[in-house]
Amino acid sequence: MRSPRGPSSCRRSPPGSRSRCASARSCPTTFVFDSGIARVELEDAERFRPVDEDEGTLVLVPRRKSRSGKPSRLTVYFEGDSAPASATFALLFHPARLARAVDVFRFGRPEEPWERELREAREENERLARELRRLQTEDPGQGPITRLFARGRMKMGDPGVVFSDLSKSITLSPMNTLEVEAVFAYRYTPDVPEGGEPVFRVAVALRLRNPGEQPWTAAKATLTRDGEEVTQPGVWQPKPLAPLGRGFVVAETELPEREARGKLTLGLRDGQGTLGVEIGNVSFP
Template identity: 40%
Template sequence: SPSSVELPAEPTGSVREVCISPELPITFRFDSPLVPGSLELQDRERFEDVSTGTRSFNILPPSDLQPGERFKVVVRFADGAAPTSAAFMLVGHPALGTRQVDVFRLKRTVEDYQRENQEERKKSQRLGQELERMRLEKGPGGITGLIASGLMAMKDQSVKAEDITRGLTQPASNALGTDTVISYRSTTRAANVVRVAVAVRLKNPGTQPWTVRDAALMGKGQQVTPVTMLWQPSPILPDTEKPEVVVVEWELTDREARGTFTLKLWDESGKRLVTLGNVTFP
Protein backbone atom coordinates (compact mmCIF):
# COMPACT_ATOMS: atom_id res chain seq x y z
CA SER A 1 0.00 0.00 0.00
CA PRO A 2 1.16 3.59 -0.61
CA SER A 3 3.03 5.50 2.07
CA SER A 4 1.23 8.63 3.32
CA VAL A 5 2.87 11.88 4.39
CA GLU A 6 1.13 14.81 6.06
CA LEU A 7 2.75 18.24 5.64
CA PRO A 8 2.21 20.75 8.48
CA ALA A 9 1.31 24.32 7.60
CA GLU A 10 4.49 25.57 9.29
CA PRO A 11 7.94 24.05 8.63
CA THR A 12 9.42 21.85 11.35
CA GLY A 13 12.98 21.82 10.07
CA SER A 14 12.93 18.06 9.47
CA VAL A 15 13.03 16.37 6.07
CA ARG A 16 11.08 13.14 5.62
CA GLU A 17 13.23 10.20 4.50
CA VAL A 18 11.87 7.88 1.79
CA CYS A 19 13.59 4.61 0.84
CA ILE A 20 14.38 3.97 -2.83
CA SER A 21 15.82 0.83 -4.42
CA PRO A 22 17.74 0.26 -7.67
CA GLU A 23 15.52 0.44 -10.76
CA LEU A 24 12.32 0.41 -8.66
CA PRO A 25 10.19 3.37 -9.86
CA ILE A 26 8.65 5.63 -7.23
CA THR A 27 5.72 8.03 -7.62
CA PHE A 28 4.96 11.05 -5.41
CA ARG A 29 1.29 12.16 -5.55
CA PHE A 30 0.04 15.43 -4.04
CA ASP A 31 -3.40 16.78 -3.13
CA SER A 32 -2.47 20.19 -4.58
CA PRO A 33 -1.10 21.32 -7.97
CA LEU A 34 2.64 21.87 -8.36
CA VAL A 35 4.45 24.81 -9.94
CA PRO A 36 5.48 23.62 -13.43
CA GLY A 37 9.21 23.00 -13.60
CA SER A 38 9.72 23.47 -9.85
CA LEU A 39 11.11 19.98 -9.20
CA GLU A 40 14.66 20.11 -7.80
CA LEU A 41 16.43 16.74 -7.56
CA GLN A 42 19.97 16.44 -6.23
CA ASP A 43 22.32 14.75 -8.73
CA ARG A 44 19.46 14.45 -11.19
CA GLU A 45 21.81 13.10 -13.86
CA ARG A 46 22.27 9.93 -11.76
CA PHE A 47 18.63 8.93 -12.24
CA GLU A 48 17.51 6.94 -15.25
CA ASP A 49 14.23 8.84 -15.68
CA VAL A 50 12.45 11.79 -14.05
CA SER A 51 9.00 13.00 -15.11
CA THR A 52 6.52 15.47 -13.63
CA GLY A 53 2.77 15.96 -13.84
CA THR A 54 0.29 18.52 -12.56
CA ARG A 55 0.04 16.88 -9.13
CA SER A 56 2.77 14.23 -9.21
CA PHE A 57 6.28 13.29 -10.21
CA ASN A 58 7.94 9.96 -11.01
CA ILE A 59 11.56 8.91 -10.47
CA LEU A 60 13.44 5.81 -11.66
CA PRO A 61 16.51 5.28 -9.42
CA PRO A 62 19.78 4.16 -11.02
CA SER A 63 20.82 0.52 -11.28
CA ASP A 64 24.07 1.28 -9.42
CA LEU A 65 22.32 2.91 -6.45
CA GLN A 66 24.31 2.19 -3.28
CA PRO A 67 22.82 1.52 0.19
CA GLY A 68 22.73 4.74 2.18
CA GLU A 69 23.11 7.10 -0.80
CA ARG A 70 21.04 10.23 -0.21
CA PHE A 71 19.38 12.63 -2.66
CA LYS A 72 17.25 15.63 -1.69
CA VAL A 73 14.16 16.41 -3.75
CA VAL A 74 12.05 19.60 -3.45
CA VAL A 75 8.82 20.73 -5.14
CA ARG A 76 6.78 23.96 -4.81
CA PHE A 77 2.99 24.26 -4.70
CA ALA A 78 1.13 26.48 -7.15
CA ASP A 79 -1.67 27.86 -4.93
CA GLY A 80 0.52 29.93 -2.59
CA ALA A 81 -0.99 28.39 0.56
CA ALA A 82 1.16 27.10 3.42
CA PRO A 83 3.19 25.01 3.23
CA THR A 84 4.54 26.50 0.02
CA SER A 85 6.91 23.59 -0.71
CA ALA A 86 7.72 20.00 0.20
CA ALA A 87 11.16 18.41 0.64
CA PHE A 88 12.12 14.74 0.92
CA MET A 89 15.37 12.85 1.36
CA LEU A 90 15.62 9.82 -0.90
CA VAL A 91 17.74 7.13 0.78
CA GLY A 92 19.14 4.14 -1.10
CA HIS A 93 18.16 0.72 0.25
CA PRO A 94 18.76 -2.72 -1.31
CA ALA A 95 15.18 -3.94 -0.91
CA LEU A 96 12.73 -1.68 0.93
CA GLY A 97 12.17 0.87 -1.83
CA THR A 98 8.82 2.66 -1.70
CA ARG A 99 6.64 2.50 -4.80
CA GLN A 100 4.23 5.35 -4.04
CA VAL A 101 4.03 8.27 -1.60
CA ASP A 102 0.76 10.19 -1.14
CA VAL A 103 1.36 13.69 0.23
CA PHE A 104 -1.32 15.74 2.02
CA ARG A 105 -1.08 19.34 3.18
CA LEU A 106 -2.68 19.99 6.54
CA LYS A 107 -3.47 23.34 8.14
CA ARG A 108 -2.41 22.63 11.66
CA THR A 109 -0.29 24.50 14.14
CA VAL A 110 3.29 23.48 14.78
CA GLU A 111 2.37 22.81 18.43
CA ASP A 112 -0.34 20.34 17.39
CA TYR A 113 2.01 18.59 15.01
CA GLN A 114 4.85 18.38 17.55
CA ARG A 115 2.52 17.18 20.31
CA GLU A 116 1.14 14.39 18.13
CA ASN A 117 4.64 13.33 17.10
CA GLN A 118 5.81 13.31 20.70
CA GLU A 119 2.83 11.21 21.76
CA GLU A 120 3.43 8.74 18.92
CA ARG A 121 7.13 8.51 19.70
CA LYS A 122 6.40 7.82 23.37
CA LYS A 123 3.83 5.19 22.42
CA SER A 124 6.22 3.53 19.96
CA GLN A 125 8.99 3.58 22.55
CA ARG A 126 6.76 1.92 25.16
CA LEU A 127 5.62 -0.73 22.68
CA GLY A 128 9.20 -1.37 21.59
CA GLN A 129 10.35 -1.81 25.18
CA GLU A 130 7.47 -4.17 25.93
CA LEU A 131 8.08 -6.23 22.79
CA GLU A 132 11.79 -6.49 23.58
CA ARG A 133 10.98 -7.58 27.16
CA MET A 134 8.59 -10.25 25.88
CA ARG A 135 11.09 -11.40 23.27
CA LEU A 136 13.83 -11.82 25.86
CA GLU A 137 11.50 -13.64 28.26
CA LYS A 138 9.71 -15.91 25.82
CA GLY A 139 11.83 -16.00 22.67
CA PRO A 140 10.28 -15.78 19.20
CA GLY A 141 6.84 -17.20 18.48
CA GLY A 142 5.13 -18.66 15.42
CA ILE A 143 7.01 -20.98 13.07
CA THR A 144 10.24 -19.21 13.98
CA GLY A 145 9.70 -20.00 17.66
CA LEU A 146 9.10 -23.68 16.93
CA ILE A 147 12.41 -23.92 15.11
CA ALA A 148 14.26 -21.77 17.67
CA SER A 149 13.00 -23.85 20.61
CA GLY A 150 13.81 -27.15 18.94
CA LEU A 151 10.17 -28.25 18.99
CA MET A 152 10.19 -28.47 15.19
CA ALA A 153 13.11 -29.45 12.99
CA MET A 154 13.62 -27.67 9.68
CA LYS A 155 12.10 -30.59 7.75
CA ASP A 156 9.27 -31.33 10.21
CA GLN A 157 5.99 -31.96 8.32
CA SER A 158 3.62 -30.95 11.17
CA VAL A 159 3.50 -27.64 9.34
CA LYS A 160 3.46 -27.75 5.54
CA ALA A 161 7.11 -27.62 4.49
CA GLU A 162 8.97 -27.80 1.21
CA ASP A 163 12.65 -28.02 0.33
CA ILE A 164 13.08 -25.32 -2.34
CA THR A 165 16.88 -25.36 -2.46
CA ARG A 166 17.25 -26.77 -5.98
CA GLY A 167 14.77 -24.41 -7.62
CA LEU A 168 16.26 -21.20 -6.25
CA THR A 169 18.05 -18.60 -8.34
CA GLN A 170 20.95 -16.71 -6.80
CA PRO A 171 23.14 -13.92 -8.19
CA ALA A 172 26.90 -14.40 -8.12
CA SER A 173 27.15 -11.23 -6.05
CA ASN A 174 25.54 -12.87 -2.98
CA ALA A 175 27.61 -12.21 0.13
CA LEU A 176 26.90 -15.70 1.55
CA GLY A 177 26.38 -19.15 0.10
CA THR A 178 23.28 -21.26 0.74
CA ASP A 179 23.31 -24.85 1.98
CA THR A 180 19.62 -25.68 2.48
CA VAL A 181 16.44 -23.61 2.08
CA ILE A 182 13.06 -24.79 3.43
CA SER A 183 9.79 -22.85 3.09
CA TYR A 184 6.79 -23.26 5.39
CA ARG A 185 3.10 -22.45 5.51
CA SER A 186 0.64 -22.71 8.41
CA THR A 187 -2.92 -21.57 8.92
CA THR A 188 -4.02 -19.07 11.58
CA ARG A 189 -7.23 -18.52 13.51
CA ALA A 190 -8.12 -15.66 11.16
CA ALA A 191 -9.96 -16.61 8.00
CA ASN A 192 -7.82 -16.56 4.83
CA VAL A 193 -4.71 -15.51 6.78
CA VAL A 194 -1.59 -17.70 6.79
CA ARG A 195 1.87 -17.68 8.31
CA VAL A 196 4.72 -18.35 5.91
CA ALA A 197 8.42 -18.65 6.67
CA VAL A 198 11.76 -19.41 5.07
CA ALA A 199 14.57 -21.15 6.96
CA VAL A 200 17.92 -20.91 5.19
CA ARG A 201 21.28 -22.36 6.17
CA LEU A 202 24.07 -20.00 5.11
CA LYS A 203 27.85 -20.28 4.80
CA ASN A 204 30.13 -17.26 5.03
CA PRO A 205 33.00 -17.24 2.50
CA GLY A 206 34.06 -13.74 3.54
CA THR A 207 36.46 -12.45 6.17
CA GLN A 208 33.99 -10.83 8.59
CA PRO A 209 31.11 -12.31 10.63
CA TRP A 210 27.64 -11.77 9.15
CA THR A 211 24.48 -11.02 11.13
CA VAL A 212 21.16 -10.37 9.44
CA ARG A 213 19.76 -6.88 10.04
CA ASP A 214 16.48 -7.12 8.13
CA ALA A 215 14.71 -8.92 5.30
CA ALA A 216 12.05 -8.31 2.67
CA LEU A 217 9.83 -10.48 0.51
CA MET A 218 8.94 -9.26 -2.97
CA GLY A 219 6.32 -10.77 -5.23
CA LYS A 220 5.73 -9.90 -8.86
CA GLY A 221 3.82 -6.63 -9.05
CA GLN A 222 3.41 -6.52 -5.26
CA GLN A 223 4.56 -4.02 -2.67
CA VAL A 224 7.62 -5.07 -0.70
CA THR A 225 6.53 -7.07 2.37
CA PRO A 226 8.64 -6.32 5.46
CA VAL A 227 9.45 -9.24 7.72
CA THR A 228 7.07 -10.09 10.59
CA MET A 229 9.62 -12.10 12.56
CA LEU A 230 13.35 -12.60 12.16
CA TRP A 231 15.63 -15.03 14.03
CA GLN A 232 19.31 -15.86 13.87
CA PRO A 233 20.85 -17.66 16.86
CA SER A 234 24.40 -16.41 16.33
CA PRO A 235 26.59 -14.53 13.84
CA ILE A 236 27.70 -16.55 10.82
CA LEU A 237 31.47 -16.76 11.15
CA PRO A 238 33.75 -16.71 8.11
CA ASP A 239 35.45 -19.79 6.68
CA THR A 240 33.58 -22.36 8.75
CA GLU A 241 32.23 -25.61 7.33
CA LYS A 242 29.13 -25.59 9.55
CA PRO A 243 26.29 -23.48 8.08
CA GLU A 244 24.15 -21.35 10.38
CA VAL A 245 20.39 -20.93 10.14
CA VAL A 246 18.39 -17.74 9.58
CA VAL A 247 14.58 -17.84 9.78
CA VAL A 248 12.27 -15.14 8.42
CA GLU A 249 8.49 -15.15 8.77
CA TRP A 250 5.50 -13.20 7.45
CA GLU A 251 1.74 -13.10 8.01
CA LEU A 252 -0.07 -12.83 4.69
CA THR A 253 -3.46 -13.43 3.20
CA ASP A 254 -3.83 -16.76 1.46
CA ARG A 255 -3.94 -14.92 -1.87
CA GLU A 256 -0.78 -12.92 -1.14
CA ALA A 257 1.15 -16.11 -0.29
CA ARG A 258 0.62 -17.59 -3.76
CA GLY A 259 3.11 -17.34 -6.59
CA THR A 260 6.86 -16.84 -6.82
CA PHE A 261 8.85 -14.42 -4.65
CA THR A 262 12.30 -12.92 -4.20
CA LEU A 263 13.74 -12.90 -0.70
CA LYS A 264 16.42 -10.38 0.28
CA LEU A 265 18.47 -10.49 3.48
CA TRP A 266 21.07 -7.91 4.46
CA ASP A 267 23.41 -7.05 7.30
CA GLU A 268 23.81 -3.80 9.28
CA SER A 269 25.84 -2.16 6.51
CA GLY A 270 23.17 -2.91 3.90
CA LYS A 271 25.96 -3.86 1.48
CA ARG A 272 26.42 -7.56 2.26
CA LEU A 273 23.25 -8.80 0.62
CA VAL A 274 21.78 -12.27 0.07
CA THR A 275 19.15 -12.52 -2.68
CA LEU A 276 17.14 -15.70 -3.26
CA GLY A 277 14.86 -15.83 -6.29
CA ASN A 278 12.07 -18.26 -7.19
CA VAL A 279 10.96 -18.68 -3.56
CA THR A 280 7.62 -20.47 -3.21
CA PHE A 281 5.51 -21.65 -0.28
CA PRO A 282 3.84 -25.08 -0.02
Protein backbone atom coordinates (compact mmCIF):
# COMPACT_ATOMS: atom_id res chain seq x y z
CA MET A 1 0.00 0.00 0.00
CA ARG A 2 1.24 3.45 -0.91
CA SER A 3 2.40 6.26 1.34
CA PRO A 4 0.08 9.15 2.22
CA ARG A 5 -0.45 12.26 0.15
CA GLY A 6 -0.05 15.39 2.21
CA PRO A 7 2.17 17.08 4.81
CA SER A 8 2.47 14.02 7.03
CA SER A 9 5.23 11.51 6.27
CA CYS A 10 5.36 7.75 6.69
CA ARG A 11 7.92 4.99 6.94
CA ARG A 12 7.27 1.38 6.00
CA SER A 13 8.80 -1.29 8.19
CA PRO A 14 11.13 -3.84 6.57
CA PRO A 15 9.40 -6.94 5.16
CA GLY A 16 10.94 -9.10 7.86
CA SER A 17 9.67 -6.99 10.74
CA ARG A 18 6.31 -8.80 10.77
CA SER A 19 5.41 -12.46 10.49
CA ARG A 20 4.54 -13.58 6.98
CA CYS A 21 0.88 -14.06 6.06
CA ALA A 22 -0.52 -16.98 4.15
CA SER A 23 -1.22 -14.57 1.27
CA ALA A 24 -1.29 -10.85 0.59
CA ARG A 25 -5.00 -11.28 0.26
CA SER A 26 -5.48 -11.78 4.01
CA CYS A 27 -2.44 -10.00 5.43
CA PRO A 28 -3.25 -6.86 7.48
CA THR A 29 -1.57 -3.48 7.14
CA THR A 30 -1.07 -1.58 10.40
CA PHE A 31 -0.82 2.22 10.45
CA VAL A 32 0.81 3.64 13.58
CA PHE A 33 0.34 7.40 14.08
CA ASP A 34 2.18 9.70 16.48
CA SER A 35 -1.12 11.63 16.98
CA GLY A 36 -4.56 10.58 18.19
CA ILE A 37 -7.17 9.72 15.55
CA ALA A 38 -10.48 11.58 15.65
CA ARG A 39 -12.20 9.76 12.77
CA VAL A 40 -11.51 7.80 9.59
CA GLU A 41 -13.07 7.92 6.12
CA LEU A 42 -12.42 4.86 3.91
CA GLU A 43 -13.43 4.79 0.26
CA ASP A 44 -14.67 1.44 -1.07
CA ALA A 45 -14.91 0.14 2.49
CA GLU A 46 -16.49 -3.07 1.20
CA ARG A 47 -13.06 -4.08 -0.13
CA PHE A 48 -11.81 -4.43 3.45
CA ARG A 49 -12.80 -6.36 6.52
CA PRO A 50 -14.05 -4.24 9.45
CA VAL A 51 -11.44 -1.62 10.35
CA ASP A 52 -9.73 -2.02 13.74
CA GLU A 53 -9.07 1.44 15.20
CA ASP A 54 -7.46 2.04 18.60
CA GLU A 55 -6.15 5.50 19.57
CA GLY A 56 -3.13 6.03 17.30
CA THR A 57 -3.29 2.64 15.55
CA LEU A 58 -5.32 1.62 12.51
CA VAL A 59 -5.44 -1.93 11.08
CA LEU A 60 -6.77 -2.70 7.58
CA VAL A 61 -7.33 -6.21 6.20
CA PRO A 62 -8.10 -6.58 2.47
CA ARG A 63 -11.22 -8.62 1.81
CA ARG A 64 -10.22 -9.57 -1.72
CA LYS A 65 -7.78 -8.60 -4.44
CA SER A 66 -8.67 -5.69 -6.66
CA ARG A 67 -8.82 -6.53 -10.34
CA SER A 68 -9.16 -2.95 -11.51
CA GLY A 69 -6.05 -1.64 -9.79
CA LYS A 70 -7.97 1.45 -8.73
CA PRO A 71 -6.63 2.88 -5.42
CA SER A 72 -8.94 3.37 -2.45
CA ARG A 73 -8.68 6.66 -0.57
CA LEU A 74 -8.15 6.57 3.17
CA THR A 75 -8.48 9.90 5.02
CA VAL A 76 -7.47 10.11 8.67
CA TYR A 77 -8.55 13.13 10.75
CA PHE A 78 -6.35 13.88 13.76
CA GLU A 79 -7.35 14.99 17.24
CA GLY A 80 -6.43 18.47 18.52
CA ASP A 81 -6.07 21.85 16.82
CA SER A 82 -2.62 21.40 15.28
CA ALA A 83 -2.12 21.46 11.53
CA PRO A 84 -2.35 19.49 9.32
CA ALA A 85 -5.79 18.39 10.46
CA SER A 86 -5.83 15.29 8.23
CA ALA A 87 -3.80 13.06 5.93
CA THR A 88 -4.95 11.14 2.84
CA PHE A 89 -3.53 7.79 1.68
CA ALA A 90 -3.91 5.88 -1.59
CA LEU A 91 -4.35 2.16 -0.87
CA LEU A 92 -3.42 -0.07 -3.79
CA PHE A 93 -3.43 -3.89 -3.88
CA HIS A 94 -0.28 -5.55 -5.23
CA PRO A 95 0.18 -9.33 -5.68
CA ALA A 96 3.76 -9.33 -4.36
CA ARG A 97 4.45 -6.14 -2.44
CA LEU A 98 2.74 -5.31 0.82
CA ALA A 99 3.41 -2.73 3.52
CA ARG A 100 2.59 -4.66 6.70
CA ALA A 101 3.39 -1.75 9.01
CA VAL A 102 3.38 1.98 8.23
CA ASP A 103 4.62 4.53 10.77
CA VAL A 104 3.11 7.98 10.19
CA PHE A 105 4.73 11.09 11.65
CA ARG A 106 2.52 14.15 11.58
CA PHE A 107 5.06 16.92 12.32
CA GLY A 108 2.14 18.97 13.65
CA ARG A 109 2.30 22.73 13.91
CA PRO A 110 -0.03 25.30 15.52
CA GLU A 111 -2.61 26.94 13.28
CA GLU A 112 -1.62 30.32 11.88
CA PRO A 113 -3.86 33.16 13.15
CA TRP A 114 -5.31 33.76 9.68
CA GLU A 115 -6.05 30.03 9.27
CA ARG A 116 -7.91 29.99 12.58
CA GLU A 117 -9.86 33.18 11.78
CA LEU A 118 -10.86 31.86 8.36
CA ARG A 119 -11.93 28.50 9.81
CA GLU A 120 -13.92 30.22 12.56
CA ALA A 121 -15.62 32.52 10.03
CA ARG A 122 -16.72 29.57 7.92
CA GLU A 123 -17.91 27.66 10.97
CA GLU A 124 -19.89 30.71 12.08
CA ASN A 125 -21.52 31.03 8.65
CA GLU A 126 -22.45 27.36 8.71
CA ARG A 127 -23.81 27.71 12.25
CA LEU A 128 -25.98 30.68 11.27
CA ALA A 129 -27.33 28.81 8.24
CA ARG A 130 -28.21 25.80 10.41
CA GLU A 131 -29.86 28.04 12.99
CA LEU A 132 -31.97 29.75 10.33
CA ARG A 133 -33.08 26.39 8.92
CA ARG A 134 -34.01 25.30 12.45
CA LEU A 135 -36.06 28.46 13.02
CA GLN A 136 -37.88 27.96 9.74
CA THR A 137 -39.15 24.56 10.87
CA GLU A 138 -40.40 25.79 14.25
CA ASP A 139 -43.71 27.40 15.23
CA PRO A 140 -44.27 30.47 12.98
CA GLY A 141 -45.02 32.42 16.16
CA GLN A 142 -41.29 32.65 16.87
CA GLY A 143 -40.20 36.31 17.08
CA PRO A 144 -37.49 36.60 14.40
CA ILE A 145 -39.47 34.76 11.74
CA THR A 146 -42.68 36.64 12.59
CA ARG A 147 -40.88 39.94 12.11
CA LEU A 148 -39.66 38.83 8.68
CA PHE A 149 -43.21 37.96 7.64
CA ALA A 150 -44.60 41.24 9.07
CA ARG A 151 -42.07 43.30 7.11
CA GLY A 152 -42.66 41.46 3.85
CA ARG A 153 -39.19 39.97 3.87
CA MET A 154 -40.37 36.36 3.74
CA LYS A 155 -43.34 34.48 2.30
CA MET A 156 -44.81 31.00 2.71
CA GLY A 157 -42.52 28.43 1.12
CA ASP A 158 -39.61 30.84 0.77
CA PRO A 159 -36.31 29.16 1.65
CA GLY A 160 -35.19 32.26 3.55
CA VAL A 161 -31.60 33.41 3.70
CA VAL A 162 -29.16 31.28 1.73
CA PHE A 163 -25.45 31.77 1.21
CA SER A 164 -22.59 30.52 -0.92
CA ASP A 165 -18.82 30.62 -0.53
CA LEU A 166 -17.27 32.56 -3.43
CA SER A 167 -13.72 32.53 -2.05
CA LYS A 168 -12.36 30.20 -4.76
CA SER A 169 -14.39 31.45 -7.73
CA ILE A 170 -13.89 35.24 -7.63
CA THR A 171 -11.31 37.15 -9.67
CA LEU A 172 -9.11 39.86 -8.14
CA SER A 173 -8.05 43.18 -9.62
CA PRO A 174 -4.27 43.81 -9.75
CA MET A 175 -5.08 47.32 -8.45
CA ASN A 176 -6.32 46.03 -5.08
CA THR A 177 -4.62 47.58 -2.06
CA LEU A 178 -6.23 45.11 0.36
CA GLU A 179 -5.88 41.34 0.49
CA VAL A 180 -9.06 39.26 0.11
CA GLU A 181 -9.13 36.16 2.32
CA ALA A 182 -12.77 35.03 2.06
CA VAL A 183 -15.97 36.09 0.29
CA PHE A 184 -19.53 34.96 1.02
CA ALA A 185 -22.68 35.92 -0.92
CA TYR A 186 -26.11 36.04 0.78
CA ARG A 187 -29.62 36.26 -0.66
CA TYR A 188 -33.23 36.22 0.47
CA THR A 189 -36.41 36.94 -1.45
CA PRO A 190 -38.90 39.54 -0.17
CA ASP A 191 -42.60 39.16 -0.89
CA VAL A 192 -43.39 40.00 -4.54
CA PRO A 193 -46.68 41.72 -5.47
CA GLU A 194 -48.83 39.78 -7.93
CA GLY A 195 -47.49 40.31 -11.42
CA GLY A 196 -44.34 42.00 -10.14
CA GLU A 197 -40.77 41.04 -10.93
CA PRO A 198 -38.94 39.05 -8.23
CA VAL A 199 -36.45 41.17 -6.32
CA PHE A 200 -33.62 39.72 -4.24
CA ARG A 201 -32.14 41.25 -1.13
CA VAL A 202 -28.46 40.44 -1.50
CA ALA A 203 -25.26 41.01 0.44
CA VAL A 204 -21.57 40.28 0.01
CA ALA A 205 -19.41 39.78 3.09
CA LEU A 206 -15.64 40.00 2.65
CA ARG A 207 -12.89 39.11 5.08
CA LEU A 208 -9.96 41.41 4.30
CA ARG A 209 -6.38 42.03 5.40
CA ASN A 210 -4.80 45.48 5.33
CA PRO A 211 -1.10 45.18 4.36
CA GLY A 212 -0.61 48.96 4.45
CA GLU A 213 0.57 51.35 7.11
CA GLN A 214 -2.68 53.35 7.46
CA PRO A 215 -6.13 52.29 8.72
CA TRP A 216 -8.70 51.65 5.99
CA THR A 217 -12.47 52.22 6.09
CA ALA A 218 -14.95 51.43 3.33
CA ALA A 219 -17.06 54.43 2.33
CA LYS A 220 -18.58 53.45 -1.01
CA ALA A 221 -19.48 50.23 -2.80
CA THR A 222 -20.48 49.68 -6.43
CA LEU A 223 -21.80 46.69 -8.34
CA THR A 224 -21.07 46.79 -12.07
CA ARG A 225 -21.53 44.59 -15.11
CA ASP A 226 -19.28 44.97 -18.15
CA GLY A 227 -18.03 48.29 -16.78
CA GLU A 228 -21.52 49.79 -16.31
CA GLU A 229 -22.80 50.53 -12.81
CA VAL A 230 -25.78 48.44 -11.71
CA THR A 231 -26.24 49.84 -8.21
CA GLN A 232 -24.47 51.26 -5.18
CA PRO A 233 -24.95 48.92 -2.20
CA GLY A 234 -24.93 50.16 1.36
CA VAL A 235 -21.72 49.44 3.24
CA TRP A 236 -21.27 48.32 6.84
CA GLN A 237 -17.93 47.80 8.55
CA PRO A 238 -17.66 47.06 12.30
CA LYS A 239 -14.42 48.98 12.66
CA PRO A 240 -11.59 50.32 10.46
CA LEU A 241 -9.02 47.85 9.19
CA ALA A 242 -5.90 48.50 11.24
CA PRO A 243 -2.45 48.37 9.57
CA LEU A 244 -1.53 44.69 9.09
CA GLY A 245 -4.91 43.85 10.64
CA ARG A 246 -7.89 41.83 9.50
CA GLY A 247 -11.61 42.49 9.52
CA PHE A 248 -14.71 42.25 7.38
CA VAL A 249 -16.99 44.47 5.31
CA VAL A 250 -20.60 43.85 4.25
CA ALA A 251 -22.20 45.43 1.15
CA GLU A 252 -25.99 45.01 0.86
CA THR A 253 -28.60 46.02 -1.72
CA GLU A 254 -31.69 44.90 -3.64
CA LEU A 255 -31.46 43.57 -7.19
CA PRO A 256 -33.96 42.25 -9.73
CA GLU A 257 -33.61 38.50 -10.05
CA ARG A 258 -32.19 38.76 -13.58
CA GLU A 259 -29.39 41.03 -12.31
CA ALA A 260 -28.61 38.94 -9.22
CA ARG A 261 -28.29 35.76 -11.27
CA GLY A 262 -25.61 37.25 -13.50
CA LYS A 263 -21.89 37.81 -12.96
CA LEU A 264 -21.12 41.14 -11.30
CA THR A 265 -18.06 43.07 -10.14
CA LEU A 266 -17.94 44.55 -6.65
CA GLY A 267 -15.72 47.54 -5.85
CA LEU A 268 -15.01 49.04 -2.43
CA ARG A 269 -13.46 52.51 -2.02
CA ASP A 270 -12.48 54.63 0.95
CA GLY A 271 -13.55 58.21 1.72
CA GLN A 272 -10.93 59.63 -0.68
CA GLY A 273 -12.18 57.46 -3.52
CA THR A 274 -9.13 55.18 -3.46
CA LEU A 275 -9.84 51.62 -4.55
CA GLY A 276 -9.40 49.11 -1.77
CA VAL A 277 -10.86 45.99 -3.35
CA GLU A 278 -12.36 45.01 -6.67
CA ILE A 279 -13.57 41.42 -7.15
CA GLY A 280 -15.17 39.94 -10.23
CA ASN A 281 -17.35 36.90 -10.89
CA VAL A 282 -19.72 37.79 -8.04
CA SER A 283 -23.09 36.01 -8.15
CA PHE A 284 -25.79 35.18 -5.63
CA PRO A 285 -27.27 31.79 -4.74
